[in-house]
Amino acid sequence: MSVRSIPSLYRAITGSGEEASTGTSADAVTDRFYPLTRRVAQLHVEQASSLMPYTFVWERENVRFCALWFLFAHIAMAAPGGPSWKTIQAGVDYSSMAVSGGRLYVVRVDPAVAKITVGLASETKGQARTAAEWCRTAKLAVAINAGMFQTDQRSNVGYLRHGTHLNNPKWNDYRSVVAVRPGKVIWLDIDEPKDRERTATCDLVIQNLRLMTTKRANVWSANERRWSEAALAVDHKGRLLFLFSRAPYAMRDFTNLLLTLPLDIAGAMHLEGGPEASLSIHGGGVDLDLAGSYETGFWDDSNDHQWAIPNVLGVAK
Numbered sequence: 001m002s003v004r005s006i007p008s009l010y011r012a013i014t015g016s017g018e019e020a021s022t023g024t025s026a027d028a029v030t031d032r033f034y035p036l037t038r039r040v041a042q043l044h045v046e047q048a049s050s051l052m053p054y055t056f057v058w059e060r061e062n063v064r065f066c067a068l069w070f071l072f073a074h075i076a077m078a079a080p081g082g083p084s085w086k087t088i089q090a091g092v093d094y095s096s097m098a099v100s101g102g103r104l105y106v107v108r109v110d111p112a113v114a115k116i117t118v119g120l121a122s123e124t125k126g127q128a129r130t131a132a133e134w135c136r137t138a139k140l141a142v143a144i145n146a147g148m149f150q151t152d153q154r155s156n157v158g159y160l161r162h163g164t165h166l167n168n169p170k171w172n173d174y175r176s177v178v179a180v181r182p183g184k185v186i187w188l189d190i191d192e193p194k195d196r197e198r199t200a201t202c203d204l205v206i207q208n209l210r211l212m213t214t215k216r217a218n219v220w221s222a223n224e225r226r227w228s229e230a231a232l233a234v235d236h237k238g239r240l241l242f243l244f245s246r247a248p249y250a251m252r253d254f255t256n257l258l259l260t261l262p263l264d265i266a267g268a269m270h271l272e273g274g275p276e277a278s279l280s281i282h283g284g285g286v287d288l289d290l291a292g293s294y295e296t297g298f299w300d301d302s303n304d305h306q307w308a309i310p311n312v313l314g315v316a317k
Contacts, residue, residue: 101249109242271313
């Protein structure tokens with residue numbers, strides 16, 4: 001229940017067309033909710049009157065307390081609760097959250113426990129695969145797009161290195177980088193070329209389009225283009241969050257949504273949009289192969305299967 005529903009609660013109980021104020025001033029709350037609390041008490045008395053007589057003396061201070069309690073209780077009910085997590089394997093948890101427009105699928109990965117890796121067609125000398133096929137062939141519990149890819153159907157648009165293998169050796173002007181070394185994730189805003197130096201000793205480095213800075217700033221301007229979204233984020237504890245929404249969003253709206261969720265996000269990057277956006281989860285009794293669809297000017301909402309992609313970010317079984 002949202003705080004905005006309090007006026008309708010007021011009208012429902014009082015039978016009045018007047019809207020109650022949701023201001024937090026004690027006097028304002030008392031003045032506006034005095035009739036409400038008195039009516040609530042009257043309803044309880046009328047219900048119990050057949051059993052025993054009741055006498056209520058309502059002091060203004062008592063009503064003030066009741067009014068404030070009523071308001072704060074509903075504000076507490078309106079506050080978003082934390083997501084419910086299901087364990088996929090040690091260090092990997094999954095949640096599906098109802099959000100405006102649809103559902104957001106989240107996989108949270110603790111790098112101190114789970115092994116974060118990639119599947120790259122350029123490294124295996126193989127073909128592009130769906131996220132589900134990458135899970136089967138590369139023995140991954142979870143797989144999501146590693147990023148957008150170029151027309152050669154191999155190379156990430158941003159820089160990508162796995163060990164000594166260079167999927168794309170060229171840095172571009174994308175400002176978000178995730179780097180992984182055993183037991184730890186490094187998340188960087190690349191605002192200066194020297195910022196890249198911190199990734200030199202890492203086993204895995206991926207550069208992608210930034211959604212949110214490490215200071216929780218939304219860097220996207222308003223835009224009418226929307227698409228299904230696969231994204232990557234990091235929380236303040238250094239855990240990665242694999243994010244997927246089939247419901248299409250403009251990226252400014254999607255990033256604003258992330259800022260409101262109880263996920264403790266400390267930075268986010270775009271991975272892929274439209275029908276190529278994918279997330280597969282296989283473990284802990286969960287078997288999901290999710291596929292995006294809609295992208296403004298490219299695809300409608302009719303896609304019903306995962307598309308083959310050359311590069312995935314994943315978690316080893």
